Amino acid sequence: MSEIRLENLHKAFDDFVAVRDANLTIAEGQFFVLLGPSGCGKTTTLRMIAGLEIPTSGRILLAGEDVTNRRAAARDIAFVFQLFALYPHMNVRRNLAFPLISQGVPRAEIRTRVAEVARLLRIEHLLALPVRGLTGGDRQRVALGRAIIRRPKAFLMDEPLGALDAEFRELMCEELRLLHDRVGATTVYVTHDQVEAMAMADVIAVMNQGEVLQAGPPSEVYNRPATLFVADFIGSPAMNLLPAMGPLAPGADHARVSGAEIAIPRLRDGLAHEEAVLGARPEHITLSDNGLLRGHVFGVEYTGVRQIVVVDTPAGRVRVRSPNTVRVSAGETVGLEFSKDALMLFDRRSERALRSEQVQGAGNG
Amino acid sequence: MSGPSTRSVLEPSPWSQRLAALLVIVYALITMIPLVWIVLTGLKTPPDAIAYPPKVFFEPSLEGYVNLFTARSRQAPEYMASLPPPTSWYDELVRKRNMVITGPSRFAERYLNSVIIGFGSTFLAVFLGTIAAYGFSRFKVPLKDDLLFFILSTRMMPPIAVAVPIFLMYRVLGLSDTHLGMILLYTMVNVSLAVWLLKGFIDEIPMEYEEAALVDGYSRMQAFWKVVLPQAKTGIAATAIFCLIFAWNEYAFALLLTSGEAQTAPPFIPIIIGEGGLDWPAVGAGTTLFLLPIVFFTVLLRKHLLRGITFGAVRK
Ligand SMILES: Nc1ncnc2c1ncn2[C@@H]1O[C@H](COP(=O)(O)OP(=O)(O)O)[C@@H](O)[C@H]1O
Numbered sequence: 107m108s109e110i111r112l113e114n115l116h117k118a119f120d121d122f123v124a125v126r127d128a129n130l131t132i133a134e135g136q137f138f139v140l141l142g143p144s145g146c147g148k149t150t151t152l153r154m155i156a157g158l159e160i161p162t163s164g165r166i167l168l169a170g171e172d173v174t175n176r177r178a179a180a181r182d183i184a185f186v187f188q189l190f191a192l193y194p195h196m197n198v199r200r201n202l203a204f205p206l207i208s209q210g211v212p213r214a215e216i217r218t219r220v221a222e223v224a225r226l227l228r229i230e231h232l233l234a235l236p237v238r239g240l241t242g243g244d245r246q247r248v249a250l251g252r253a254i255i256r257r258p259k260a261f262l263m264d265e266p267l268g269a270l271d272a273e274f275r276e277l278m279c280e281e282l283r284l285l286h287d288r289v290g291a292t293t294v295y296v297t298h299d300q301v302e303a304m305a306m307a308d309v310i311a312v313m314n315q316g317e318v319l320q321a322g323p324p325s326e327v328y329n330r331p332a333t334l335f336v337a338d339f340i341g342s343p344a345m346n347l348l349p350a351m352g353p354l355a356p357g358a359d360h361a362r363v364s365g366a367e368i369a370i371p372r373l374r375d376g377l378a379h380e381e382a383v384l385g386a387r388p389e390h391i392t393l394s395d396n397g398l399l400r401g402h403v404f405g406v407e408y409t410g411v412r413q414i415v416v417v418d419t420p421a422g423r424v425r426v427r428s429p430n431t432v433r434v435s436a437g438e439t440v441g442l443e444f445s446k447d448a449l450m451l452f453d454r455r456s457e458r459a460l461r462s463e464q465v466q467g468a469g470n471g
Numbered sequence: 472m473s474g475p476s477t478r479s480v481l482e483p484s485p486w487s488q489r490l491a492a493l494l495v496i497v498y499a500l501i502t503m504i505p506l507v508w509i510v511l512t513g514l515k516t517p518p519d520a521i522a523y524p525p526k527v528f529f530e531p532s533l534e535g536y537v538n539l540f541t542a543r544s545r546q547a548p549e550y551m552a553s554l555p556p557p558t559s560w561y562d563e564l565v566r567k568r569n570m571v572i573t574g575p576s577r578f579a580e581r582y583l584n585s586v587i588i589g590f591g592s593t594f595l596a597v598f599l600g601t602i603a604a605y606g607f608s609r610f611k612v613p614l615k616d617d618l619l620f621f622i623l624s625t626r627m628m629p630p631i632a633v634a635v636p637i638f639l640m641y642r643v644l645g646l647s648d649t650h651l652g653m654i655l656l657y658t659m660v661n662v663s664l665a666v667w668l669l670k671g672f673i674d675e676i677p678m679e680y681e682e683a684a685l686v687d688g689y690s691r692m693q694a695f696w697k698v699v700l701p702q703a704k705t706g707i708a709a710t711a712i713f714c715l716i717f718a719w720n721e722y723a724f725a726l727l728l729t730s731g732e733a734q735t736a737p738p739f740i741p742i743i744i745g746e747g748g749l750d751w752p753a754v755g756a757g758t759t760l761f762l763l764p765i766v767f768f769t770v771l772l773r774k775h776l777l778r779g780i781t782f783g784a785v786r787k
């Protein structure tokens with residue numbers, strides 16, 4: 107159980123940069139989620155931490171020790187692979203025992219620890235079975251068992267729920283988090299599913315195209331995205347991003363969105379050019395006759411007690427989360443009112459959020 | 472138009488299945504006939520073996536096998552009559568032809584040579600092939616594609632095309648007619664096949680298994696032994712059979728490079744001369760015994776072989 111630190115970590119495959127200059131600190135005992143679309147470099151980052159890939163430059167510190175060039179076997183880190191990689195020629199018991207055998211743990215102790223882990227993960231009845239016939243969920247548990255049995259310094263998990271059915275995934279999500287809270291080990295968890303990330307993480311780091319764009323608690327990443335990409339990637343539906351007119355002076359408290367002056371938190375940064383973007387979460391917009399930005403209803407998606415009203419405005423399509431009690435019908439003209447303090451402004455060119463009285467220097471911007 | 476059918480569209484029709492089965496049976500029969508004839512010849516007496524028209528039904532005799540394993544000499548009838556009564560069934564069999572056994576023949580020796588050279592070279596080729604294939608499959612090797620092509624290219628002409636240089640080289644190196652020389656030669660021919668076949672099999676084994684072993688605290692070598700090899704078993708078995716078949720059956724080099732010490736069975740069997748020319752029953756018996764190990768291993772490993780030959784769809 108230890109802190110993991112990545113300093114200017116860089117990985118290039120020939121000309122292609124898979125991870126660009128990543129700086130992250132994963133605190134001891136934290137459940138840290140690396141989130142990003144497929145191909146953004148999550149697995150590569152994880153493999154570098156595990157010692158399966160050697161960084162092009164930069165450093166990896168494990169519990170304060172530089173392990174950048176240490177071989178995987180000597181790092182004392184457990185890795186749960188995307189497709190579990192259970193040894194197909196061994197039964198469940200032997201799979202669980204395998205990491206202990208390499209450490210020369212005495213036989214009697216191996217037996218008790220296998221039993222312990224099997225009890226913890228409720229796979230006692232599977233111990234004698236070959237891994238070939240196991241269901242996805244059971245494989246998952248065995249893979250987790252093989253990781254925790256060694257009591258390693260940290261767990262690395264690469265999309266461990268990706269191979270499971272949707273309904274089962276939710277269950278395992280919970281179980282994983284519970285397990286983490288019980289074992290208390292530093293965990294780096296990779297996923298491309300933002301719902302999973304939001305549900306489990308202490309800290310989320312959002313990656314895109316090899317770059318870590320923002321790292322912070324789920325609420326921060328959700329409410330104060332540091333870049334347009336994060337704003338768009340997180341949340342379902344995503345943040346509404348409407349073109350706004352620049353330039354904006356520091357201290358500005360209004361932004362013009364297709365003719366409507368929308369009140370915003372007072373800006374600290376200015377924007378010298380014209381291309382600004384106003385970001386508003388669907389739940390921070392209400393349908394109101396006083397709304398300055400007007401449009402007509404395109405459609406309604408029901409989601410339980412809430413509904414998503416899709417409104418076509420001159421600034422583009424806007425999604426509004428509103429209670430079911432508000433009745434609207436397609437074609438109807440509505441006004442949109444924005445909750446001022448929750449709004450974000452972005453620079454379209456740099457794609458970064460502008461600081462305001464609500465947004466300190468979010469992320470690593 | 473056809474009526475409703477319970478058959479899946481992917482399944483061939485019963486008629487095409489029957490036709491396919493018929494073709495396979497006919498093909499099997501055609502290829503089996505020479506083998507059956509060899510086995511039968513081994514059980515005939517010399518007159519039966521050369522009878523015309525050929526005899527399909529005959530009284531089986533072990534004369535061929537006795538002749539195969541013994542050296543005999545013809546004696547005058549007076550001498551034969553002076554001998555004490557035969558002490559064994561094979562003595563009796565030989566005496567019927569006015570001959571006495573003078574000692575064992577060289578067949579057992581030649582057979583043992585075949586075993587040593589065949590299995591030795593197979594082991595070596597598979598061993599080297601596995602290591603090389605693992606390297607090519609898993610590591611960044613400079614000029615990998617060129618090297619692999621080069622290895623394959625050693626198979627592009629029949630090995631016998633280089634017979635003369637090898638003959639001369641072996642004479643200079645003192646490898647002619649030695650077990651080591653023949654083992655090295657067959658290993659050389661087989662190793663390219665082994666590398667290519669095994670690379671295919673090892674490529675099929677996902678890297679994650681070894682990587683899991685690496686993070687579980689094992690060295691690269693241990694991961695190879697404990698995780699890769701057990702999963703490559705099937706491929707290794709299939710490759711070994713192919714190598715063994717080649718080394719076991721090889722005739723031309725054996726004829727050229729061996730004459731005494733290290734002569735294998737293939738050049739020996741056809742020259743078993745008996746009374747009035749070739750001793751066909753002995754040749755049949757020798758060939759039958761020669762075929763047995765290959766048949767045995769092929770049958771033993773047939774499941775692996777089938778999976779091995781149809782590799783590509785192995786797992787995932
Ligand atoms: N061994 C490799 N050689 C070349 N390119 C690679 C290698 N591994 C990964 N990449 C590339 O690096 C990028 C990031 O890959 P990866 O870390 O697996 O992404 P993710 O796990 O986020 O989906 C991908 O575009 C991938 O094609």
Ligand SMILES: [Mg+2]
Nearest residue numbers: 145148149264
């Ligand atoms: Mg990945």
